Amino acid sequence: MPDESKNSQLDEIQQQLIDRIAKNDTNGFKQLLGQLKGGVNFVDDSGMSILAHASFKGNREAVQLLLDMGADINLNQHGADYTPLHFGALSGNTHVCRLLLDAGINPNSINSVSRTASQMAAFVGNHACVETINNYVTCKSLEYYTQVHGQQTEPHIPPALLKPFHTFVTEINLHPVRITLNAQNLGFLKILPNLRKALVLMCEKEMQKTHDINELLAFKYHYQGWIVGELIRCDEQFKAQHKDKSEDATKNDFVEVFIKRVLKENKLNQLDYVEFTVRECVREFPFRECTVFRQIATQLGSKDAASALVILRNAINGMRGFVDENSYCSTCGQEKPDKKCSKCKAVQYCDRECQRLHWFMHKKSCPRLLAAVLAGAQQQPKGPIDTSELREELSKLSA
Numbered sequence: 001m002p003d004e005s006k007n008s009q010l011d012e013i014q015q016q017l018i019d020r021i022a023k024n025d026t027n028g029f030k031q032l033l034g035q036l037k038g039g040v041n042f043v044d045d046s047g048m049s050i051l052a053h054a055s056f057k058g059n060r061e062a063v064q065l066l067l068d069m070g071a072d073i074n075l076n077q078h079g080a081d082y083t084p085l086h087f088g089a090l091s092g093n094t095h096v097c098r099l100l101l102d103a104g105i106n107p108n109s110i111n112s113v114s115r116t117a118s119q120m121a122a123f124v125g126n127h128a129c130v131e132t133i134n135n136y137v138t139c140k141s142l143e144y145y146t147q148v149h150g151q152q153t154e155p156h157i158p159p160a161l162l163k164p165f166h167t168f169v170t171e172i173n174l175h176p177v178r179i180t181l182n183a184q185n186l187g188f189l190k191i192l193p194n195l196r197k198a199l200v201l202m203c204e205k206e207m208q209k210t211h212d213i214n215e216l217l218a219f220k221y222h223y224q225g226w227i228v229g230e231l232i233r234c235d236e237q238f239k240a241q242h243k244d245k246s247e248d249a250t251k252n253d254f255v256e257v258f259i260k261r262v263l264k265e266n267k268l269n270q271l272d273y274v275e276f277t278v279r280e281c282v283r284e285f286p287f288r289e290c291t292v293f294r295q296i297a298t299q300l301g302s303k304d305a306a307s308a309l310v311i312l313r314n315a316i317n318g319m320r321g322f323v324d325e326n327s328y329c330s331t332c333g334q335e336k337p338d339k340k341c342s343k344c345k346a347v348q349y350c351d352r353e354c355q356r357l358h359w360f361m362h363k364k365s366c367p368r369l370l371a372a373v374l375a376g377a378q379q380q381p382k383g384p385i386d387t388s389e390l391r392e393e394l395s396k397l398s399a
């Protein structure tokens with residue numbers, strides 16, 4: 001039985017809050033929120049909660065505020081059984097999906113047409129949302145690795161690093177540079193062997209489950225652990241080469257060496273080291289009977305195979321269909337980066353750090369790319385204006 005008091009007519013403030021969310025007027029929404037009486041768990045005439053509205057608009061700030069104020073993730077009375085995660089998945093905003101997942105929403109809930117949130121996201125082409133949901137595990141499920149078991153004298157992951165470990169594990173970007181930068185930014189550089197061990201155990205535990213084995217996640221953990229292992233190897237080589245220098249002078253420099261090793265292109269603009277190490281990583285996967293292993297191995301062996309990293313990404317996260325390579329950071333593979341090379345404007349980066357790390361390669365191609373861009377501008381045909389092209393140009397100008 002729905003609670004009649006919740007389903008009754010909205011008061012003035014409630015109605016205005018929903019209107020403001022619908023217009024994505026976040027400031028107006030925040031101002032009004034203080035005047036709300038009786039909490040944030042109410043639904044509109046159609047049975048949609050205000051959290052569902054905010055999720056549907058992909059409004060990260062409003063979703064966070066509502067969750068902080070005790071919004072019920074399970075409140076819905078609209079009959080189609082869409083959870084706020086279904087709405088968030090439709091909005092395409094990965095942050096909103098992530099907030100709802102962290103709040104404990106069940107990603108396996110199905111709507112009235114038997115689709116999960118991830119399936120709805122796939123249906124409308126929101127691939128990053130699909131990956132965010134499919135790569136998600138709860139923070140609680142990782143507590144095991146912050147505890148002492150059996151012969152251990154200390155846990156693999158210090159309890160204080162549980163949240164950073166959760167962030168590391170649920171990352172959807174599988175580029176080796178992103179994994180490396182995450183390890184650095186999340187505070188794992190001093191305990192890389194522990195991080196590696198925890199990932200190896202996670203892979204094993206996933207494959208030893210008695211039901212609902214997720215081979216894709218097992219393979220992903222194996223891969224993340226492999227890249228961490230490569231980083232450790234680089235650290236050891238670096239230390240051996242710089243034995244006589246003081247510890248402080250060489251601090252973290254192995255990260256830089258490793259990233260350059262990853263980004264070094266051969267004459268055909270291919271990443272030799274990445275190709276080699278990803279193939280080695282696949283060969284070393286211990287569970288050779290599972291479907292994902294056989295699928296990847298077959299694809300790696302086929303003629304005209306894509307790069308090993310692309311094959312691995314597609315196997316773990318699914319094909320993305322048409323992919324515009326220009327919408328990724330040239331250093332770490334992050335989607336929709338904010339910055340461009342200011343000279344050629346042909347390559348994109350997350351931030352100054354990513355640009356700096358890539359410059360040793362990009363400085364060779366930057367003049368050539370700039371020349372190509374200028375030549376393209378001169379040769380533009382004077383045909384009828386294509387509106388989609390125009391829109392793209394305008395968005396570039398405002399970026």
Ligand SMILES: [Zn+2]
Nearest residue numbers: 329332350354
């Ligand atoms: Zn980047």
Ligand SMILES: [Zn+2]
Nearest residue numbers: 341343344366
């Ligand atoms: Zn450039």
